[in-house]
Amino acid sequence: MIHATTPAPIERPARAPRLSASPAFSPSCTTAARHGALALRLAGLALALGLAACGGKDAPATEPQGPAAVGVVTLQTRAQQLDATLPGRTRAYLTAEVRPQVSGIVQQRLFTEGALVRKGQPLYQIDDRPLRATEASAEATLARAEATARTQEANARRNAELVKIDAISRQAYDESQAAAAQARADVGVARANLETARINLRYSRIEAPIAGRISLSSVTPGALVTANQANALTTIVQMDPMYVDFTQSSTELVQLKRDWEAGRYQKVDGNQMRVRIRLDDGSDYPHEGRLQFAGVIVNDTTGTVTLRAVVPNPDGVLMPGMYVQALLPTGLASDALLIPQQSVNRDLTGRASVLVVNADNVVEKRPVELARALGNRWLVDSGLQPGERLVVDGFQRIKPGDKVAPQVVDLNTKKGPAAAAPAPAASAPPAAGQSVDITARPGASR
Structure with missing residues (x-):
């Protein structure tokens, strides 16, 4: 007998569950997962830093630094000429206004405007009939x-x-x-x-009364001129040499005389006094002049005294009416003590002080009295003595009372301790496993 057998059911693989847009699987869940991963990475980085710190606990401590290096100069006296810078104006050595001495009609103009003319050269021809x-x-x-x-x-x-x-x-x-x-x-x-x-x-033939440079003509041929008229036909100025008129305060002049009498400065011979000229653009005029006249009357409005110098002008650089500065030697300091201006510090009240390195290489603060500025230096009245060491470089690393390592600075070549110090060695690349400080240091390029 044949029996019908029912086959066993075939098992099908289970289908993956379908995600539904339920609150349990919202996008915020994905963001939280990312934050968690970032937190795990930061924790690992902190652990690595802690292990590195523990490993370096037994490293030797940094050795203390020695005395700070500072640049100093040794003060010495020298003979110094003292100059007074005075404002002034140039004046023509000779000026002639050309006017007719007879009446008549101008027939010709016999010169070129702005040219140099010689004495006696014909300038105008008047009708002479x-x-x-x-x-x-x-x-x-x-x-x-x-x-x-x-x-x-x-x-x-x-x-x-x-x-x-x-x-x-x-x-x-x-x-x-x-x-x-x-x-x-x-x-x-x-x-x-x-x-x-x-x-x-x-x-009837008008001639040049002096030699010099002639200006513009105020008349043309055909004009009627009269004898001794008020308006000049033209003007001639002689510009070699030139006068330079400058003024000096009567107060400064009195103080200078007191310094001479007290013996602080030696008086310069007025007959041989040379005057240097500085142009309006700050450049120095190449030719020196001589003092010719010193006024004896004080201007009651400005309180100044007028002085005059004669200056050569072979190249015609100076022109009448230019503003210049006259550098007039006023005295000679035989034992002048000069210090660089960079070494002077002033407090809120304006009192000047400097830093000095004593015999024990200890920094001292010293108040000083300054007389005047001479270029980039100060003339010292009191407070310093020859042979002392003055700090001129490295102020940021020291303060009064610190022990320092002084190094002589040559101000002419600008070589000091900063230039002589060796450059720091380049840092070696970090070893594997060590952390790298990526924080920007001062002075490092970003």
Whole structure:
């Protein structure tokens, strides 16, 4: 008998559950998972740092640093010339305003405006025909006067012989002598009139009274000019040499005289006093001048005294009216003590002080009295002595009372302890497993 067997059911693999948009599987769940992973990484980094710290606990401690290196200069006295910088203006050595001395019509202008002219060079030509006629008339008048004088003198000589023999009266003789004298006077007047006519004729050609550079002309050919008119035809200035007029305060002058009398400064010989000129742009003029005049009257408005120097100007750099500064030597300090301006510090009240390294290499703060600035240095009145060591570099690393390692600085070559110190060695790359400090250090490039 055949029995029907029912086959066993075939098991199908289980299907993966489908995710539904339920609150349990929202996107915030994914973000929380990321934050958790980041927290695990940070915890691992902190653990590594802790292990590194524990491993370096037995490392030797950093050795204490020695005395800080500072730059110093040893103070020494020297002879120093003292100059006074005074404001001034340039003035032409000679100035001539050209005006006509006769009236007439300008026919020609015989010069180039702005050029150099020599003394006696013709500048203008005025119509001279009326003046030539006046000269001719004066010549004729002179000739007539001379003829009359010859007749009167001959008559006077004859009467002088006749009066001896009583041929004429004494009165006739006297009248003839007077007429001869009058005739001689008329000749003199006529001769003077002729000379005046000739001078006026020469004045019709206007010439340069001085040598120098000529300015613009105020008239053109065809213009009518009159003798001794108010308006100048042109101006000539002589600019080599040049005058420099500068002023000095009467207060400074009195104090300088007191310093001379006290013997603090030696007086410079005024006859040999040289004056240096500084132009308006700050450059030094290459030629030195000499002091020519020092005023004796104080201006009651400005309280200053005027001084004048004569300065060569062969290249024509100086022009009248320029603003310049005159460097006038006022005295000589035989034992001047100069310190760099960078070494001076001032407090809130303006009192000056410096740092000095004593014999034990200890920094001391020293108040000083300063007289004046000489370039980039101060002239010291009191507070310092020759031979002391003055700190000029490394102020940031020290304070009064610190022990330092002084190093001599050459201010001319600007070599100090900072330049002589060796450069720090480059740091070696970090070993495997060590952490790296990525924090930006001061001065490091970002």
